[in-house]
Amino acid sequence: MTLLLAVTLVALQAPAQGVDPRLQRLDSITRPMVAALVDSARAAALPTEPLVQRALEGATKRAAGDRIVAAVRRLALDLGHARDALGITTSPPELTAAAAALRAGAPAATLTELRRIRRESLTVPLAVLTDLVSSGVPVDSAAAAVLSLAAKARDADLVEFRRAVERDVALGAPPASATAAAAAAFTTADVQVNAGARQQRPGRP
Amino acid sequence: MFEPDEELIGRVVRQLRRPVTVDAGLDARVMEQIARLPARRPGGPARAAWRWLTRPRTIRLSPLGALAIATVLVAIVLWRPDRRSGPASARAFGFVVVAPRAATVSLVGDFNDWDAARTPMQRTRKDESVWTAVIPLTPGRYRYAFLVNGVSWLADPAAPAARDDEFGAPSSVVTVGGS
Numbered sequence: 001m002t003l004l005l006a007v008t009l010v011a012l013q014a015p016a017q018g019v020d021p022r023l024q025r026l027d028s029i030t031r032p033m034v035a036a037l038v039d040s041a042r043a044a045a046l047p048t049e050p051l052v053q054r055a056l057e058g059a060t061k062r063a064a065g066d067r068i069v070a071a072v073r074r075l076a077l078d079l080g081h082a083r084d085a086l087g088i089t090t091s092p093p094e095l096t097a098a099a100a101a102l103r104a105g106a107p108a109a110t111l112t113e114l115r116r117i118r119r120e121s122l123t124v125p126l127a128v129l130t131d132l133v134s135s136g137v138p139v140d141s142a143a144a145a146v147l148s149l150a151a152k153a154r155d156a157d158l159v160e161f162r163r164a165v166e167r168d169v170a171l172g173a174p175p176a177s178a179t180a181a182a183a184a185a186f187t188t189a190d191v192q193v194n195a196g197a198r199q200q201r202p203g204r205p
Numbered sequence: 206m207f208e209p210d211e212e213l214i215g216r217v218v219r220q221l222r223r224p225v226t227v228d229a230g231l232d233a234r235v236m237e238q239i240a241r242l243p244a245r246r247p248g249g250p251a252r253a254a255w256r257w258l259t260r261p262r263t264i265r266l267s268p269l270g271a272l273a274i275a276t277v278l279v280a281i282v283l284w285r286p287d288r289r290s291g292p293a294s295a296r297a298f299g300f301v302v303v304a305p306r307a308a309t310v311s312l313v314g315d316f317n318d319w320d321a322a323r324t325p326m327q328r329t330r331k332d333e334s335v336w337t338a339v340i341p342l343t344p345g346r347y348r349y350a351f352l353v354n355g356v357s358w359l360a361d362p363a364a365p366a367a368r369d370d371e372f373g374a375p376s377s378v379v380t381v382g383g384s
Contacts, residue, residue, distance in 0.1 A: 022318055053315040057348065060319040061358065063372040071371040093345035097380070100346065103369045120383070127346045127380035131365035155382025162365075 020052055030055075030065035037072050046079045047092035050099070078102050085111040086122070097126035104133040110143040117151045124155040128162045135166055137175040145183035153186065161186050295341035296381060300349075302326070302361065305334035307353045312338045314349025314376075321352050344383040350376045 019035045026034055034055045038048045051072050058068035082098035083090055085108040090098070098111050106129055114122055125146050132142035149161060161182055168178035266274075304310050310326040317323040317340070326336040336351075348367050351359040360366055360375035367376035 050315075053319065053348075056319040057315075057376070058372050060313060060321065061372040061374045067371060074371075097346045100369060100378075121344065123344060123346060124380055124382040127378070130368065131378065131380075134365055134368040159380070159382060166365075 020048075022052060022056060025059045026055060026068065027065055030068055033065075033069045034072050037069070037076055041076050041079065044080065045088070046076065046083065047095055049092065050079065050096045051076055074103075075099060081108065082111065084108070086115050090115075091121065091123075093123045094121060094126065097123045097130070101126045101130045101133075104130045105139045106130070106133065106143060107139070110147065113147060114150055117147065121155070122150075124158050125150045125153075128158045131162055132165060132175075132179060135169060135175065137165065137169075137179045141176040141179045145179045148183050149186055157186065294383070295343045297339050298342045298379065298381065299337060299339045300326070300351075300361070301335060301337050301363070302351045302359065303334055304336055304351070304353050304359070307336065309354055310336040311352040311355075312340070312349065313352050315347040316340060316342055316349070321355065326351070342379070342381045344381045346378060346380045348376045348378055350374065 019031070020038065023031050023035055023038075034051075038051050041051055042048050054075050055068055055072050058071060063071075078099035079095050081102055082095045085102075086094065086098055101111065102108065106126075110129070111122075111126070114125055118125060129142050129146045132145070133139050145161075145165075146158070149158060153161070164182040164185075165175070165178050168182065169175050173181075300312050302310060311321045312324040312326055313319050313321050324338050324340060326338040329335045329337055349361070351361065353359055358374035358376075361377035361379075364377040364379055367378050370376055
């Protein structure tokens with residue numbers, strides 16, 4: 001039994017001590033700082049893979065070390081805030097999407113409300129919310145639209161909704177109006193209709 | 206000082222052979238005492254299960270058995286939810302970009318550790334300016350970009366832009382849903 005406890009303790013300690021070998025791509029000054037942030041995130045039971053990927057993105061894009069560290073630190077904070085809003089049972093993909101939504105300006109209350117009304121994964125609704133805001137839709141309009149659809153819409157429906165908004169915006173519609181119109185169309189329609197079929201609507205490229 | 210053995214044994218045998226007379230009311234008195242004892246509460250399956258669960262036991266384990274259990278625990282500890290990636294839930298995702306003057310184009314993103322050598326894109330046979338790559342993606346949100354000729358970063362014009370672009374080179378976002 002002593003052996004059992006010893007091996008378990010070693011296993012519990014090991015991840016905290018080992019540095020992810022992928023971080024060898026960072027320079028010798030940046031690497032320990034990023035590794036410390038990753039370890040802190042792991043100790044806080046936050047997903048570490050998004051942090052590693054953000055650091056690797058910076059390394060591949062030849063960003064300065066301080067920018068990489070700042071980006072990883074900011075993402076770790078966002079992941080923590082996302083978990084505060086969504087709860088401790090939130091999956092890593094959901095947390096990653098929620099962190100991006102918060103960074104885009106979505107209120108934490110919107111995330112909490114999404115969790116309350118939707119039983120399925122929140123990854124796609126949160127990503128759609130973020131993408132709408134990124135394409136110029138005001139946060140309030142985007143949040144209201146996603147909340148109105150999230151309870152019943154499938155992931156594919158939500159992606160198609162986002163595409164419809166982006167098409168209308170590209171055609172010159174004001175982002176807020178395009179979002180409200182698309183949300184109204186999707187709400188009144190049967191959301192179980194095959195999402196791809198909506199691409200065949202007349203008047204859309 | 207002591208009686209001879211034969212005499213002692215003889216006395217014991219005589220005592221044992223004497224007839225024993227039992228009081229006629231003994232049975233009744235015993236049953237009356239039993240009736241006065243507090244009745245035991247009926248124990249259902251749940252109570253029996255609780256007794257079984259809470260009864261202390263000594264577990265004997267061979268070193269080999271302990272090692273096997275430790276191995277299982279280590280596997281559970283090392284298993285990371287954010288490293289989960291099962292081919293069963295992965296879906297093939299196609300990426301396309303038009304780069305007429307490119308000699309090489311790489312697809313680089315969260316799904317391949319931002320390693321430019323991992324996913325080189327291929328020219329299409331019909332149009333040499335169109336480059337494609339197909340990779341399996343599990344549900345999630347991924348940042349990515351195209352690296353042209355190993356030096357120029359290009360965002361996907363057909364995908365949402367990554368708003369939190371912190372490194373001075375554009376990235377795009379792809380979201381893979383599960384329903």
